[in-house]
Amino acid sequence: MINDIEVIKTKSSKINEVDFDNLKFGSVFSDHMLVCDYKNGKWQAPKVMPYQGITLDPSAKIFHYGQSVFEGMKAYKDAEDNVWLFRPLDNCKRLNISSKRLAIPELPEDYFMEGLKALLEVDKDWIPKKDGSSLYIRPFVFASGEGFHASPADEYKFLICTAPSGSYFSGEVKVLIEEKYSRSANGGVGFAKAGGNYAGQFYPTQLAKEKGYQQVIWTDDNTHEYIEEAGAMNIFVRINDTLITGPTSDRILDGITRKSIIELAKAEGINVDVRKLRVDEVVEAAKNGSLKEMFGAGTAAVISPIAGFGYKGEDYDLPKMDDTYANFLKKRITDIQTNKAEDPFGWRYKL
Template sequence: MKNTISGLLEINKVSTSKIDQVDFDNLNFGSVFTDHMFVCDYKNGAWQTPKIVPYGPLTLDPSARVFHYGQAVFEGMKAYKDDHGDTYLFRPDENFKRINKSSERLAIPEFPEDYFFEGLNTLLKLEDAWIKPGVGNSLYIRPFVIATQASVSASEANEYKFMIICSPAQSYYSGDVSVLVAEKFSRSASGGFGYAKAAGNYAGQFYPTKLAKDQGYQQIIWTDSNAHEYVEEAGTMNVFFRINDTLLTAPISDRILDGVTRKSLIALAEKQGIKVEVRPIKVSEIVEAVKNGSLKEIFGAGTAAVVSPVKAFGYKGEHYELEKQDNSYASHFKSALMDIQYNKAEDSFGWRYKI
């Protein structure tokens, strides 16, 4: 069934939905996908007519440059359904700006704003039944761009594919995690593209993270690439430290992702009168704080996990356990943020975007 919305978007719907085959009570994150996907190709110097088509495999030439030179960027978003059946996104303008910022760094052409939001709105309306109500349930949304030009010449491509796929989700992490502070490996370096959500940034994390898991840790706290003296991020998340009643996080840079959840937590904390310091944080400061009892909490912040508490960390062969806090900042901020996302609280910031 094909039709065009506002002369901008071509739609080809599935004849039969596969939703009845899905056990929504037992979802593995990112492994089940909805009926449709958004696709738009770039060629001859312009983005072509965007389409929504049935979810399915792609056909790409073996020499497509994404396979050889890694021109690929992505975003992570979520759609939430409130108790009235209305669907909301959380700050999608930030995701749109960031995917284009990431694209620019990898010499990928900027994607048009009207294509992005028309496609996103239409796709989510088509997949409405996949967005389940209830706190913890959501639809994870993955916009991404890949270089599709068939050529192994080592230069930027002149053909690309922009896509959006969706996956029903529950909580990303279960329970608190233990992290290992990096002493050798780096996630990114100054002058590089650590601030971009580029596929290669994540591929480079897998091996160090595997080594950390072999030692009993679930994630890594990344440190600066020069001397491994300053903390930067935690796994695939921004990281916060609570020392006494002050919240600390590293400033964004060309090494650190400008996380949407990160900036939202900072805004929430400041509005609630909680002291926030955005500054370089030495590993030695965190070690000293855990030894003298002033380090109360560590938690990661990101779209998939929202807020992920850290129960322990390892550094230079030592293992440090954190005392569980009553009325923790992590649980408080997670609840406050999710109340906004699920339309259970006033959104004084204007972050909710209704579909």
């Protein structure tokens, strides 16, 4: 266990310069950050310090071999100014699963949780209360050890930075089902939140945007016959009254929002089917009218509805509905996250 975490407070807060009514996602950063170094074979004492730049040697291995993993979380304030997290231990566990796959030393749970608590305590005034807003939390680990030789680094940095943010997405998106490029492959690192996974998505997404779409639906690496993820999010498809999502694998991230939607939907009596879903099945459902909804699920947006999709040169629009699973499930989850509803699942974590 770690002892008390050293806190070095900023001499000049930036909080009065921030327009909390007009927050873009992840573009304004709070006063402080948590920093913890791995050296001499062990993690050193974490400390909270003013948000600032990082100096690295040009030979730092993060620049050359990409050892970098991250998480995404949020902190919320309720009407009484209580601060809440949502399933934070799952984020800690997944960070270590990702780290292990990239040969990064795993972080002790108390370093993660106690460090996060210390950071949020000093920056609690940065947590917005406006509906749809939250304090986005970005824990990440990267290789700071030096050398051009292709091997794991001997030193790493773990940081947590935070950003008060408004809603991640507004409105519905139109997506293109990918037929050529792959997000990940069997035996690879698709299940990890590795920075390189996202770098590899940018180019195919750029091509889709040039065709008039906002995002890509990723398909399997071998045949491109099965739907797997939506951009940087897990994907759900509603055919008639059944909600379908693919099983986790080497290629699909074990999303915390995904797990929550599955559990919540089942508790609400919605039929959930976790199975491989063929692209042809989705196209046929769109043609015969049984395709009711598609939506992405992830920490930043919670749920992002999909208005239509393109595949093999044809576009398919989804029906306009008032009573969508997407809206219902998003409200149920966000009400739990912000302490507006009971939490029968034990997901909410009070600081």
